[in-house]
Amino acid sequence: MRSGAAWWFVTPALLVIAxxxxxxxxxxxxxxxxxxxIYALADRGNLRIVGLRNYAQLLHTPLFWQAFGNTLYFxxxxxxxxxxxxxxxxxxxxxxxxxxxSVFRTALFAPVVTTLVAVAVIWRYLFHPHYGWLNxxxxxxxxxxxxxxxxxxxxxxxxxxxxxWKNFGYNMIIxxxxxxxxxxxxxxAARIDGASMGRQFRYVTLPLLAxxxxxxxxxTIAGYFQLFAEPYVMTQGGPLQSTVSVLYFMYxxxxxWWNLGSASAVAFVLFLFIFGVTALQLWLARWQSAA
Amino acid sequence: MTRPVAGVLVNALLLGGATMTxxxxxxxxxxxxxxxxxASTFPPPLLPVRPTVANYRELFAHAGMGRYLLNxxxxxxxxxxxxxxxxxxxxxxxxxxxxxxxxxxxKVLLGALVIPAQVAMVPLFLMxxxxxxxxxxxxxxxxxxxxxxxIFLVRQYALSVPDDLLExxxxxxxxxxxxxxxxxxxxxxxxxxxxxxxxxxxTWNDFMWPLIVLSDSERYTLPVALASLSREHVQDNELxxxxxxxxxxxxLLVFLALQRYYVQGITMGSVRG
Numbered sequence: 001m002r003s004g005a006a007w008w009f010v011t012p013a014l015l016v017i018a019x020x021x022x023x024x025x026x027x028x029x030x031x032x033x034x035x036x037x038i039y040a041l042a043d044r045g046n047l048r049i050v051g052l053r054n055y056a057q058l059l060h061t062p063l064f065w066q067a068f069g070n071t072l073y074f075x076x077x078x079x080x081x082x083x084x085x086x087x088x089x090x091x092x093x094x095x096x097x098x099x100x101x102s103v104f105r106t107a108l109f110a111p112v113v114t115t116l117v118a119v120a121v122i123w124r125y126l127f128h129p130h131y132g133w134l135n136x137x138x139x140x141x142x143x144x145x146x147x148x149x150x151x152x153x154x155x156x157x158x159x160x161x162x163x164x165w166k167n168f169g170y171n172m173i174i175x176x177x178x179x180x181x182x183x184x185x186x187x188x189a190a191r192i193d194g195a196s197m198g199r200q201f202r203y204v205t206l207p208l209l210a211x212x213x214x215x216x217x218x219x220t221i222a223g224y225f226q227l228f229a230e231p232y233v234m235t236q237g238g239p240l241q242s243t244v245s246v247l248y249f250m251y252x253x254x255x256x257w258w259n260l261g262s263a264s265a266v267a268f269v270l271f272l273f274i275f276g277v278t279a280l281q282l283w284l285a286r287w288q289s290a291a
Numbered sequence: 292m293t294r295p296v297a298g299v300l301v302n303a304l305l306l307g308g309a310t311m312t313x314x315x316x317x318x319x320x321x322x323x324x325x326x327x328x329x330a331s332t333f334p335p336p337l338l339p340v341r342p343t344v345a346n347y348r349e350l351f352a353h354a355g356m357g358r359y360l361l362n363x364x365x366x367x368x369x370x371x372x373x374x375x376x377x378x379x380x381x382x383x384x385x386x387x388x389x390x391x392x393x394x395x396x397x398k399v400l401l402g403a404l405v406i407p408a409q410v411a412m413v414p415l416f417l418m419x420x421x422x423x424x425x426x427x428x429x430x431x432x433x434x435x436x437x438x439x440x441x442i443f444l445v446r447q448y449a450l451s452v453p454d455d456l457l458e459x460x461x462x463x464x465x466x467x468x469x470x471x472x473x474x475x476x477x478x479x480x481x482x483x484x485x486x487x488x489x490x491x492x493x494t495w496n497d498f499m500w501p502l503i504v505l506s507d508s509e510r511y512t513l514p515v516a517l518a519s520l521s522r523e524h525v526q527d528n529e530l531x532x533x534x535x536x537x538x539x540x541x542x543l544l545v546f547l548a549l550q551r552y553y554v555q556g557i558t559m560g561s562v563r564g
Contacts, residue, residue, distance in 0.1 A: 005467035006393075009384035013377040013437035014396070020415060020434040025406055027414035092305050097298035106550060107309035110316065113546040113553070115496045117514035118535035121521050122319045125528050131331050133318075165312065170557065177558040226407055229498045233518050247409055247499070255503055260413050267410045275405060 032264035041258055054265035064266070066241055067249040070156060074245065075224045078160040082224075083217060085164055086171035093172070094179040105176075109169035116166065120233040123162045124149065127234075149235050152242035159230050159243055167223075171216045178212040179205070214285040218278055225274050246270045316543070323347070323533035330528045346533035354530075356537060358509065359516040363495055366428060366512060370435045371491040377437040379483055382445025383475055387452060388467075397446070400439045409499065416503060430504035431512070435494065441486050447559055448482035449475075485556035488549050492542050513538040 032054055039046040058064045089108055093101055111119065126133050127148035135145040148158040182205065190200045227245040231237050237244040237252075246266065254263025318337075322330045323346055325339040350356035384390070385397050415434055416425065424430040452475065460470045476483070498514045505511055511519065517534045524530055546553060 006384050006388035006390035008467075009380040009388060009471070010390070010396075013381035013442060016377065016434075016437035017400070017439060020418075020436075021406075021408075021411055021439075022403070024411035024414035024418060025403075027418075028410050031414055031417075089305070089308055092301055092308075095301045097294070097301045098305060099302050104305045104309050106547070107313045108305075109312075109550075109554075110543065110546075111312050113492055113542055114316070115514055115517075115535075115539040115542060117496075117498055117518050117521075118319075118539035119315070121517060121531050121535045122315050124521070125322075125330075125532075126315060131333055131335055131528075133335050136334050165315075169312070173554055173557050222405070222407070226409065228409075229514075229518075232498075232502075233521060236522070250409065251499070251503070254413050255416075260417065264413045267407075267413065271407055271410045274407060278405060 028264045028267055031261055032268050034261045036259075036261035036264075038258040041260070050261070054262045055269070057262065058265055058269065063241060063244065064246075064249060067244045067246050070241075070243060071225060071227055071245045073156055074160060074163070074227050075221055077157075078163050079217065079220050079224050081160065082164045082168050082220060083171060083213070085168040086175055086216070087213075089168065090172045090175035090179060093176055105173075108172060111166045112169040114166070116229045117233055119166060120162065120230055123165075124234045127158050150239055152240040155235050155239060155243045159227075159234060162234070163224070163227075163230060167220075171220060174212060174216055175209070178209050182208050210289075211285070214281065218281050221277055221281070222274050225270060225277075316539075319532050319535050319539075322529055323536045325529045327527065327529055330532075331526075346530045347537070349530060350533055350537065354520060354534075355508065355516070356534070359511055359513045360537065362428075362510060363513045366431050366501075367491050367494045369428070369432050370494045371487055373432070373436050374438060374441060374490055375483060375487050378441030378486060379445050379476070379479060380471070381437070382442045383449045383471065383479065385442065386446045386449035387454070387457060387475075400442065404439055404443075412500065412503060419504065425504055426506045426510060428510065431501055434500070438490075441490065444486055444489075444556065444559065445479065445482055449479060452478055481552065481555070482559075484549065485552040485559075488545070488553050489556055492546065492553075495542050 033049055033051055034040075035048050035050045035053070037046075092098070093105055093108075098104065125131070129135060129145060129147045129150060132148070134148065138145060146154050148154050186204050186208075187200055190204050195203065226247055228247040228251065231243040231245055231248050232251075235243040237248055247270070250263050250266040250270070253259050253266060321338055324342040324344070325336070326341070326343055326345060329339065330336060347356075385393060411434075419425050419430050419433070424433060456474060456478070457470060460474050465473075495512075496514065497512075498518070501512045501515050502518070505515060508516065508519065517531075517538050520534055521531050
């Protein structure tokens with residue numbers, strides 16, 4: 001076959017990706033080594049190369065550290081919670097006792113396809129300290145009301161609750177497909193050997209699902225590090241900057257203050273961090289399956 | 292645990308979960324039909340006393356909602372048509388055609404999936420500004436014209452197309468473009484629907500990039516407009532709920548109609564990969 005024809009098929013897509021993704025990523029690295037700001041935006045003559053100064057400056061910016069800490073908080077609490085809910089609902093849906101599996105699956109999955117900004121507006125109202133359903137429910141349980149989005153201690157937990165609601169359905173579908181791919185004979189064999197439900201789960205389900213769980217957690221962690229729209233709509237980073245995420249910080253640094261050099265450095269730090277965490281997880285998974 | 296008890300428990304838990312996921316969406320519709328201020332009472336009302344479409348009328352008359360709806364629709368359709376075409380062609384070629392460095396290029400693309408899109412955003416903004424595309428539809432469309440994930444998804448599916456099918460068509464003297472159009476595309480139809488669904492929902496829902504590249508409210512997409520409105524109208528809950536309905540109901544309906552394809556795409560893109 002002539003390879004000439006093949007190029008007609010791949011070139012348009014590759015060109016778009018090269019020009020509008022690979023090139024900007026490389027440019028971001030270069031830009032992060034400059035002091036590109038609003039003056040350089042007006043006149044490129046004001047642009048200077050400053051080496052790693054943007055990175056050094058970030059390390060001395062308290063808000064950057066806070067944004068980093070807030071994002072870590074969101075990832076460290078949000079990801080396990082999110083995957084636990086996905087796993088729990090996937091197991092329930094997999095049960096043979098479910099009456100209407102496809103109805104439940106659709107209902108549980110629905111938040112995933114909704115528009116983040118729109119449902120964030122709904123949840124901002126559900127979290128309302130006076131009129132919100134959450135505090136109404138707490139009141140019915142005899143618990144004190146919480147100023148969810150107005151209290152620096154509660155704003156991030158509130159965003160985590162919202163994010164879990166919005167996202168768990170995606171991993172639920174993946175884990176459910178994983179559960180369905182485990183052959184019945186394995187469970188049957190375990191039953192014949194007298195294994196209880198708990199032991200079947202421990203020695204059949206978990207080991208066979210381990211690669212999928214690893215993949216799901218890698219993707220979810222990378223996704224949760226990219227927290228942005230939730231705080232933008234629900235809290236605008238507040239109160240007391242308790243919900244400023246790394247990307248929210250980058251957005252303000254770049255597109256509010258027009259410190260584009262520094263914003264590129266923020267983006268790269270985030271990328272390197274996600275990359276490091278992903279590599280670590282892959283290494284752990286390999287190490288575990290080898291052991 | 293006996294079987295009937297377990298059955299009740301499993302179904303009750305699922306019902307509880309499903310209520311929690313669907314209920315905020317139903318309540319959004321309900322509040323959107325309330326008159327101004329009605330939802331700001333305690334306990335929160337479930338249903339409007341006298342349902343009204345006044346909020347919707349207000350959004351179209353004074354908040355430019357018709358314009359945003361149009362912007363989102365035009366952008367979503369354009370991006371979907373262009374990017375699905377380019378991704379399907381490329382994904383098919385990576386699976387079934389031979390060309391120099393094919394596997395090496397594909398590995399580079401796969402590796403690049405770990406780079407978050409936001410890394411590219413600052414330079415992309417400057418580049419599009421240079422091209423005069425900032426604050427235009429083009430600024431949203433151009434960077435979205437192809438995606439690594441889309442190519443990957445199509446390739447996965449196209450790998451299962453038997454080579455005999457291609458060989459037979461080639462022996463009949465059909466050229467590559469003709470083979471693609473009349474043999475390959477029909478076979479790939481399920482994945483084309485899946486990819487179109489992913490792309491259109493993703494474009495409609497996208498927030499950060501349109502927020503950055505569109506500065507003039509005339510060109511806002513629905514999510515960008517809704518975020519901006521909700522910052523202005525913090526107290527107008529009923530109005531904001533109507534805005535949320537207009538923003539998210541279209542995608543929910545499309546999803547409900549085509550969910551089989553959507554779910555298939557998720558499991559294909561992940562489990563097999």
